[in-house]
Every structure is written in C-alpha cells, then in structure tokens.
Amino acid sequence: KQYHLGMFEIGKPLGKGKFGRVYLARERASGFVCALKVLHKSELQQGKVEKQVRREIEIQSNLAHPHCLRLYGHFHDSKRIFLILEFAGKGELYKHLRKAGKFPEWQAAQYIAQMASALKYLHKKHVMHRDIKPENILVGIHGEIKISDFGWSVHAPNNRRNTMCGTLDYLPPEMIKPGREENWYTEKVDLWSLGVLTYEFLVGEAPFEDTPVMTQRRIAKCDMSIPPNLSPEARDLIKRLLVLDPEKRISLEDVETHPWIIKHCVKGERAYNRASFEKK
Numbered sequence: 001k002q003y004h005l006g007m008f009e010i011g012k013p014l015g016k017g018k019f020g021r022v023y024l025a026r027e028r029a030s031g032f033v034c035a036l037k038v039l040h041k042s043e044l045q046q047g048k049v050e051k052q053v054r055r056e057i058e059i060q061s062n063l064a065h066p067h068c069l070r071l072y073g074h075f076h077d078s079k080r081i082f083l084i085l086e087f088a089g090k091g092e093l094y095k096h097l098r099k100a101g102k103f104p105e106w107q108a109a110q111y112i113a114q115m116a117s118a119l120k121y122l123h124k125k126h127v128m129h130r131d132i133k134p135e136n137i138l139v140g141i142h143g144e145i146k147i148s149d150f151g152w153s154v155h156a157p158n159n160r161r162n163t164m165c166g167t168l169d170y171l172p173p174e175m176i177k178p179g180r181e182e183n184w185y186t187e188k189v190d191l192w193s194l195g196v197l198t199y200e201f202l203v204g205e206a207p208f209e210d211t212p213v214m215t216q217r218r219i220a221k222c223d224m225s226i227p228p229n230l231s232p233e234a235r236d237l238i239k240r241l242l243v244l245d246p247e248k249r250i251s252l253e254d255v256e257t258h259p260w261i262i263k264h265c266v267k268g269e270r271a272y273n274r275a276s277f278e279k280k
C-alpha cells in the first residue's frame with residue numbers, strides 16, 4: 001500500500017526523539033489513529049544512521065506482537081522519511097518510572113512477563129533487540145508495554161562494529177569486553193538487559209550505574225548488589241539473568257514460569273488469592 005503525507009491529518013506533536021519528531025496522526029480515509037515519526041534525511045546522514053533506520057524499518061515492519069510497537073508503513077519526500085507507527089496512549093515508560101521512582105513488585109513482574117513474551121517472539125525470528133532499556137519502551141492505553149525503537153536490532157548472531165552511543169548501563173559484558181576472539185554475540189544479550197531492566201524497575205536505578213569507566217568495569221565483573229528489601233523470588237530472577245556467561249543465563253521460557261512471575265502474573269493465582277481473601 002502506497003502512503004503519502006496528504007493521507008494523514010497531523011495532530012499534536014507528542015515529543016522529540018533522538019533523530020526525529022513524533023506526531024499524533026489520523027489516516028483520513030479510515031480514521032485510524034497512529035503516531036507519525038518524521039526523520040530528516042540530512043540529520044540521518046550527519047548521524048551516519050541511514051543504515052540503522054533502513055534496518056529498523058525492515059525489521060519492525062515484519063513484526064506483529066502485542067508487546068512490540070507496530071510499524072504499519074513508511075514513505076518519504078525529498079527531505080524527510082515518515083514512519084507510520086502504532087500509537088501507544090500512555091507514552092514513555094521511563095517517564096512513569098522516574099515519576100514513581102520504582103515500581104511495586106506486582107507491576108514490575110507484569111512488565112517483565114510482557115517483555116519476556118516479546119523477546120521470545122523476536123528471538124524466534126532470530127532478531128535481537130540489543131537496546132532494551134526503559135527509554136525504548138512505550139505504554140499502551142491499557143497499561144501494557146510495547147518495545148519500540150528497533151534501531152539497534154539486528155539478525156543474530158552478530159559481530160558489533162558500529163560504536164554504541166547513549167548509556168552503557170544496559171550493555172552485557174560480551175558487548176563491552178573487546179574479546180580476543182571475534183566478539184560474536186547472540187540474542188542472549190537481551191537476557192542480560194532484561195536483568196538490568198528488572199533491577200531498575202524494582203530498585204529505581206540500574207545495577208552498574210556509575211561513571212562510564214566504572215560502569216564498564218563493574219559490568220565486566222558483574223559487580224552489583226541487590227538491596228535486601230527485594231523479595232527472594234525477585235532477587236533469584238535478577239541473579240539468573242545477570243550472569244557473565246551468556247550460555248548460563250536463564251532462558252525466556254524459564255523466565256515466564258519463574259516463581260516471581262507466577263506469583264504476580266498468573267490470573268489463576270490472583271483470582272485464587274482474591275477468592276481466599278474474600279473467604280476470610
């Protein structure tokens with residue numbers, strides 16, 4: 001389907017990302033509400049990210065999962081590239097996290113269960129995201145989360161060439177330690193980042209947060225401490241995700257059936273608790 005700007009009614013600007021602005025938009029013909037991300041070709045050239053944007057479009061337009069932000073289509077004019085994206089009504093997760101400071105365990109567990117489901121879907125398609133962090137997660141109108149910004153996602157396995165920018169907090173050891181052997185890494189990098197995300201949801205700051213040099217050193221040694229007020233189940237899951245050896249990290253299937261997730265996410269469990277509560 002061919003799209004062009006005239007097909008859309010542009011609404012309020014939602015915000016500015018790193019390489020573009022995002023507007024609320026509505027397709028005139030269908031009335032369908034979406035988010036229109038406008039990227040300026042000149043800025044992409046300066047930032048040397050055209051390839052990344054092409055990859056983001058290629059990968060994200062082939063994804064269809066409730067917890068991955070949909071890319072419905074794209075088009076361009078002489079100066080700009082337009083991405084027609086799913087609209088997530090409650091905006092950026094990291095703003096909710098900063099406002100709340102940290103999330104209660106039941107909320108964090110629901111988010112991590114949704115992330116595990118999305119990552120399972122991506123990994124089945126041999127796509128690794130490589131940039132899982134609160135800034136790249138949006139919240140839908142029903143409070144469900146959506147992984148967005150697939151700019152760093154690639155087909156696994158991969159040998160990192162392009163330099164990483166932004167925070168180091170979420171990088172796994174195998175992506176920072178210049179290995180003697182080729183630093184080939186797999187989608188298991190997303191498991192490490194899931195562990196960092198779980199920690200940050202529950203503690204309010206990342207486990208290796210420090211100066212850039214210290215962060216790298218602490219990641220390479222998995223030097224972090226889990227505050228005592230976390231439940232034993234939450235601590236256990238974090239420790240099974242933040243493992244230096246990628247092959248020894250807990251699998252996404254085991255994350256989904258982990259006691260911490262079951263305790264907070266299985267409907268039966270909640271209904272059971274409520275039922276037993278009402279009986280008293």
Ligand SMILES: COc1cccc(-c2nc(Nc3cc(C)[nH]n3)cc3ccccc23)c1
Binds near residue numbers: 015016037085090
């Ligand atoms: C930097 O702040 C930014 C940047 C870009 C978008 C938002 C934003 N986005 C969305 N939803 C979206 C965005 C996309 C690509 N799909 N759905 C909703 C919001 C609601 C309140 C404030 C802000 C919002 C913020």
